[in-house]
Amino acid sequence: MEEKTRRWCASRAAVFKALGHPTRIFIVQELSKGEECVCRLTEKIGADISTVSKHLNVLKAAGIVSDDKRGLQVFYKLRMPCVLGVFSCVDKIMEEDLREKKALVR
Secondary structure (H helix, E strand, C coil), rough: CHHHHHHHHHHHHHHHHHHCCHHHHHHHHCCCCCCEEEHHHHHHHHHHHHHHHHHHHHHCCCCCCCEEECCEHHHHHHHEHHHHHHHHHHHHHHHHHHHHHHHHHH
């Protein structure tokens, strides 16, 4: 594999790795509805602010979200909305698999 291809693959892998936690997937889904402050995301997730901030930093480092500091609050927004298409694709296949498994049980 050429070095350029290796870097390109590594960059993509970083995005998928960042999405590899249920809390981060939830954050992306919430941010698809519009920007949110860390405090509101913390309430929705039910975790402490340091945990939520760590998840947000992983997503930010991968380029999936961006932040905007306003006074004492930090707001996050989805920078890579195309990942929602990946979620839709995964959901579709999972639903098909579930239907097939149910049909086998009958």
